[in-house]
Amino acid sequence: MRRRQIMAMAAGFPAAMAFRAQAQSESGASLTYGQSTAVLTLDPVHGSFTLYPGGYEAALCLYDGLLSFDPSMRIVPQLASSFQMGPDLRSCTLKLRPNVRFQDGTSFDSSAARFNLARLADKQRNPTNRPLWDPVGEVETPDVETVVIHLSRPFSQFPNSLAHASGAMVSPAAVQKYGEAGIAKNPVGAGPYRMVRFDPGQNLEMEAFESYWGGKAKTQRLVFKSISEASTRVSALRSGAVDVVDTVPVSLVAQLKRDPTLRVVTSSSLRPMGFAINLTRPPLADLRVRQALNLAVPVETIASKVFFGYAQAPDSPLAPDTQGYAPVSKLIYDPAKAKSLLTAAGHGPDKPLDLVMYVSSGLFPGDVSVGEVVANELQQVGVRVQITKVESGSYWDALRQDRANLKWDLALFGFNPSNASGLYQLDSLFKSNTDDGARPDVWNIGRYRNPDVDRLLRQAETDPEPAKVAAAMKQAQEIIWHDAPYIWLQINDNVTATRKQVADVQVWPVVFTVLRDAGT
Amino acid sequence: MLGVLAYRLGMMPLIIVAVVTILFIIFQFIPGDEATLVAGATATQSEIRQVRHQLGLDRPILVQYGVRLGELAHADLGYSPTFRGNPLPRILERVPATLLLTASAITLAVVAGVPAGLFAAFFVNGWPDFAISAAVVGLLAVPNFWLGMMLIALFAVQLHWLPSIGLNGPLTLIMPTVALAARLIALIGRITRGVVIEEMRKDYVRTARAKGLSDRVTLVRHVLPNALIPIVTVIGLQTGYLLGGSVVVERLFDWPGIGDLLLTAVGLRDYTLVQGITIIFVVGFLLINLAVELLYRLINPRLR
Numbered sequence: 001m002r003r004r005q006i007m008a009m010a011a012g013f014p015a016a017m018a019f020r021a022q023a024q025s026e027s028g029a030s031l032t033y034g035q036s037t038a039v040l041t042l043d044p045v046h047g048s049f050t051l052y053p054g055g056y057e058a059a060l061c062l063y064d065g066l067l068s069f070d071p072s073m074r075i076v077p078q079l080a081s082s083f084q085m086g087p088d089l090r091s092c093t094l095k096l097r098p099n100v101r102f103q104d105g106t107s108f109d110s111s112a113a114r115f116n117l118a119r120l121a122d123k124q125r126n127p128t129n130r131p132l133w134d135p136v137g138e139v140e141t142p143d144v145e146t147v148v149i150h151l152s153r154p155f156s157q158f159p160n161s162l163a164h165a166s167g168a169m170v171s172p173a174a175v176q177k178y179g180e181a182g183i184a185k186n187p188v189g190a191g192p193y194r195m196v197r198f199d200p201g202q203n204l205e206m207e208a209f210e211s212y213w214g215g216k217a218k219t220q221r222l223v224f225k226s227i228s229e230a231s232t233r234v235s236a237l238r239s240g241a242v243d244v245v246d247t248v249p250v251s252l253v254a255q256l257k258r259d260p261t262l263r264v265v266t267s268s269s270l271r272p273m274g275f276a277i278n279l280t281r282p283p284l285a286d287l288r289v290r291q292a293l294n295l296a297v298p299v300e301t302i303a304s305k306v307f308f309g310y311a312q313a314p315d316s317p318l319a320p321d322t323q324g325y326a327p328v329s330k331l332i333y334d335p336a337k338a339k340s341l342l343t344a345a346g347h348g349p350d351k352p353l354d355l356v357m358y359v360s361s362g363l364f365p366g367d368v369s370v371g372e373v374v375a376n377e378l379q380q381v382g383v384r385v386q387i388t389k390v391e392s393g394s395y396w397d398a399l400r401q402d403r404a405n406l407k408w409d410l411a412l413f414g415f416n417p418s419n420a421s422g423l424y425q426l427d428s429l430f431k432s433n434t435d436d437g438a439r440p441d442v443w444n445i446g447r448y449r450n451p452d453v454d455r456l457l458r459q460a461e462t463d464p465e466p467a468k469v470a471a472a473m474k475q476a477q478e479i480i481w482h483d484a485p486y487i488w489l490q491i492n493d494n495v496t497a498t499r500k501q502v503a504d505v506q507v508w509p510v511v512f513t514v515l516r517d518a519g520t
Numbered sequence: 521m522l523g524v525l526a527y528r529l530g531m532m533p534l535i536i537v538a539v540v541t542i543l544f545i546i547f548q549f550i551p552g553d554e555a556t557l558v559a560g561a562t563a564t565q566s567e568i569r570q571v572r573h574q575l576g577l578d579r580p581i582l583v584q585y586g587v588r589l590g591e592l593a594h595a596d597l598g599y600s601p602t603f604r605g606n607p608l609p610r611i612l613e614r615v616p617a618t619l620l621l622t623a624s625a626i627t628l629a630v631v632a633g634v635p636a637g638l639f640a641a642f643f644v645n646g647w648p649d650f651a652i653s654a655a656v657v658g659l660l661a662v663p664n665f666w667l668g669m670m671l672i673a674l675f676a677v678q679l680h681w682l683p684s685i686g687l688n689g690p691l692t693l694i695m696p697t698v699a700l701a702a703r704l705i706a707l708i709g710r711i712t713r714g715v716v717i718e719e720m721r722k723d724y725v726r727t728a729r730a731k732g733l734s735d736r737v738t739l740v741r742h743v744l745p746n747a748l749i750p751i752v753t754v755i756g757l758q759t760g761y762l763l764g765g766s767v768v769v770e771r772l773f774d775w776p777g778i779g780d781l782l783l784t785a786v787g788l789r790d791y792t793l794v795q796g797i798t799i800i801f802v803v804g805f806l807l808i809n810l811a812v813e814l815l816y817r818l819i820n821p822r823l824r
Contacts, residue, residue, distance in 0.1 A: 034685075046604070200610070201610070201784065228771070228784060229774070232774050235673070236774070239676035239677045393550065393789040397553055438565075
């Protein structure tokens with residue numbers, strides 16, 4: 001008997017603990033979102049919501065920013081009703097919306113905005129997203145509804161920083177109350193939803209904020225659940241346990257489309273994938289060789305066969321929804337021409353080109369398959385490719401080596417400009433490094449160097465005239481496209497699926513599934 | 521018995537130190553640099569250097585090892601970039617869910633496996649025996665993640681009878697328990713059958729029958745207590761497997777336990793978190809083994 005009691009207690013205790021931890025009420029209009037990445041922290045600084053896109057998607061419901069994006073990544077007003085960049089691009093003046101309250105009842109005004117901008121600009125407190133916030137200097141508040149932000153250099157993409165999800169406005173009173181460390185678990189913003197319960201890494205429960213300046217949200221209760229396993233996420237949607245899931249594997253989309261109770265929502269991403277070419281290798285410094293490598297790869301086939309059509313071929317170094325994008329020319333698949341270019345560059349059966357290819361496994365969609373397809377196509381034109389699959393933990397490090405330790409000739413890479421700015425993307429990928437022998441400044445890992453591109457990018461950053469900026473961007477894209485510092489590959493779609501009756505779920509090109517306006 | 525308990529508990533810190541040492545050595549050889557990961561993809565070289573200094577990764581390896589042991593003595597697992605600090609509370613809050621799943625799987629395995637084995641032994645070489653043996657082979661051959669996916673496809677997606685994710689009431693416990701227990705049910709069924717058939721041939725069984733006891737009473741009163749010893753041994757040996765299986769099953773059913781957290785930690789390359797969860801798994805394994813050993817002594821008078 002005694003033995004049995006002990007057994008019962010041993011089994012009952014964890015049960016009681018576990019059930020209590022998960023107990024939750026089911027009432028009112030409610031939406032549940034099964035997320036591929038977890039929400040771990042909810043502070044725009046100190047690691048900026050930690051995981052992309054999971055934490056940012058939650059932040060877009062809890063917080064408003066001064067500006068925001070619409071689903072096609074155009075900048076729209078939010079807590080600021082209007083903004084104006086100074087003529088020298090060294091300042092930005094914002095008019096704030098009146099009578100806005102944070103979820104703790106305190107009012108949002110220019111001093112609250114200044115408090116938040118200072119937090120974002122502080123390198124100690126905010127070590128992430130530095131390129132977005134580094135130029136922020138002094139912030140003036142002439143009155144409660146006006147903010148003037150001074151910039152340390154001309155910075156045309158500053159509105160993109162303000163619209164970026166990390167530019168979330170936090171209640172200064174709440175930072176005071178919970179402390180710098182506590183706000184990550186007790187977010188208080190001026191967004192349409194306020195936090196009810198938060199178990200980092202598992203669940204985030206929110207409810208509509210009654211006094212939201214834009215009117216109360218359509219859904220009363222919003223729950224974010226982390227479900228990292230893709231098949232589990234899709235089953236949860238099909239069984240009705242969740243209403244929305246993100247990052248649906250393209251191989252499962254057809255199955256979901258056949259289900260009349262579901263809806264598939266897609267958007268094209270801003271991240272053109274490609275193989276960065278190591279330009280420090282003598283054979284690869286030859287433009288003809290790089291053109292040949294591009295001609296040998298059937299990108300349309302990769303998009304339709306590897307990604308079931310949920311990808312497209314690029315026609316510029318930027319994806320079409322990126323700000324500043326200008327189409328240059330279509331990619332051509334012509335293995336015969338590739339062969340003749342290689343022969344002209346001195347490579348043939350007796351002197352073949354040997355290349356080391358680095359691919360990640362699991363960091364990019366279909367990365368290993370894409371690597372195999374490309375390697376196979378390159379073999380067809382006589383290039384010998386040795387594929388190296390690099391462990392995820394060391395992939396970025398292997399890519400961003402100093403010149404002496406650069407072991408690869410081709411490395412799979414793609415850059416997602418999270419502020420939607422094409423200039424930010426071209427700057428990060430193609431602006432000349434300060435020192436090509438050292439590690440790259442940002443992501444110019446192949447050591448591309450073209451003074452004309454540098455000049456055009458500088459012009460795009462500092463010219464106050466939008467037409468001239470657009471022209472400079474267009475010209476820079478043309479030069480880079482023809483210089484072929486990459487083997488250009490596909491632009492993947494973001495695929496989200498919802499239950500049919502759920503409306504207004506937005507899928508932003510920057511991989512965000514946005515539920516702030518969603519309802520049934 | 522108290523002596524054994526004291527000895528085993530006394531050994532535990534030593535085993536933990538050994539595990540930490542092995543982990544420490546392994547992590548020295550894993551590719552990738554922790555400071556680069558913590559600093560983020562866009563960090564400059566000086567920022568990475570600063571992070572390396574903050575994390576103490578620029579100190580000599582033996583000093584780092586000493587610091588690690590010192591931290592552990594104060595229940596500090598180190599800096600986890602995922603949770604921005606000591607991850608121990610975050611790990612411990614997930615332990616009950618894993619305990620619940622493991623306990624429930626062991627219970628199901630015993631409740632289903634022992635009677636199945638007895639039944640098969642009772643009708644040895646008859647059709648119930650063949651049917652049960654076939655089921656045993658089937659359950660052993662099926663990997664738990666595949667069984668779990670099939671259960672979800674049938675009972676959650678098609679029939680809508682059972683919830684497929686999370687821990688939210690007794691119904692959510694059913695499918696993960698079955699998926700996790702399947703192999704153990706088969707093993708217990710098989711061992712029960714074998715042991716019972718062997719015991720039935722022994723003298724005490726003949727004596728029991730000779731004094732007029734029915735087959736059923738002989739089986740339950742006399743044979744089963746003797747057969748329990750190898751069955752408990754199997755459970756003890758399989759607990760490690762069960763904890764390992766819980767990693768896959770928890771991920772599949774989005775179960776909020778430490779196995780799921782371990783996969784998340786691996787995905788995020790959070791070495792501190794991986795190490796912390798490994799230590800918790802080891803402690804759990806040691807404790808369950810200790811419990812099995814005590815149970816062993818309870819049911820086997822010769823060991824007292």
